Amino acid sequence: MRLGRVLGSVVCTVRAPDLDGEKFLLVQPLDAGQRPLGATVVACDVARSGPGDLVLWVGGREAGLALPRAFVPVDATIIGHVEAASSVAPHGAAPAAAGR
Amino acid sequence: MQLARVVGTVVSTVKEPRMRELKLQVLRLLDENGRATGAYQVAVDAVGAGQGDVVLFAGGSSARQTGLTDGKPTDATIMAIVDSWDVHGKVVWSAAAETPS
Numbered sequence A: 001m002r003l004g005r006v007l008g009s010v011v012c013t014v015r016a017p018d019l020d021g022e023k024f025l026l027v028q029p030l031d032a033g034q035r036p037l038g039a040t041v042v043a044c045d046v047a048r049s050g051p052g053d054l055v056l057w058v059g060g061r062e063a064g065l066a067l068p069r070a071f072v073p074v075d076a077t078i079i080g081h082v083e084a085a086s087s088v089a090p091h092g093a094a095p096a097a098a099g100r
Numbered sequence B: 001m002q003l004a005r006v007v008g009t010v011v012s013t014v015k016e017p018r019m020r021e022l023k024l025q026v027l028r029l030l031d032e033n034g035r036a037t038g039a040y041q042v043a044v045d046a047v048g049a050g051q052g053d054v055v056l057f058a059g060g061s062s063a064r065q066t067g068l069t070d071g072k073p074t075d076a077t078i079m080a081i082v083d084s085w086d087v088h089g090k091v092v093w094s095a096a097a098e099t100p101s
Helices: B060-064
Strands: A001-009 A024-030 A041-045 A054-059 A075-080 B002-011 B024-030 B036-045 B054-059 B076-081 B084-087 B090-094
Touching: A001 A041, A024 A054, A024 A075, A041 A054, B002 B036, B002 B084, B024 B054, B024 B076, B036 B054, B054 B090, B060 B076
Parallel strands: A041 A075, B036 B076
Antiparallel strands: A001 A024, A001 A054, A001 B084, A024 A041, A054 A075, B002 B024, B002 B054, B024 B036, B054 B076, B084 B090
């Protein structure tokens, strides 16, 4: 799983049949210090997330397992909200605090 | 999934037998601002996307999780056509705004 920040939502009318009703959110992956890390991804959501939320998301085949219908072409799903995340920072830097 | 635009198709006559009836599209990946990242991807089309459409595709073994691609050797499948997206409540891109009426 990885940390991410929800940026917004993606609207898709035409979609694979098993994806009816799923919400697509734009997510910026974050490093342990909550800094942007890598390209944005589009994820399904089972945690009722919205823009600005700090979330936990799962990638790969397992992303489908989080959804009501597991056999779906989904490679990223938000599975939780993050209230607090801390890390032991390298090189004596201050550990990251949760929040924006 | 990732945002991408359909920029072409792939014609391949000699291929793995299970891939024969699948349509392959060339995708140019887009960032959250709608700009091309420079990366490209060939993907199986499970939704009937056309040239110029902005789409979502799923990668890895998730790409096999459709009726069309089940058990087939694909690692990228277009599973939705994008109408629009927003960032922090502001619409960044929409098909309606892009298409001249």
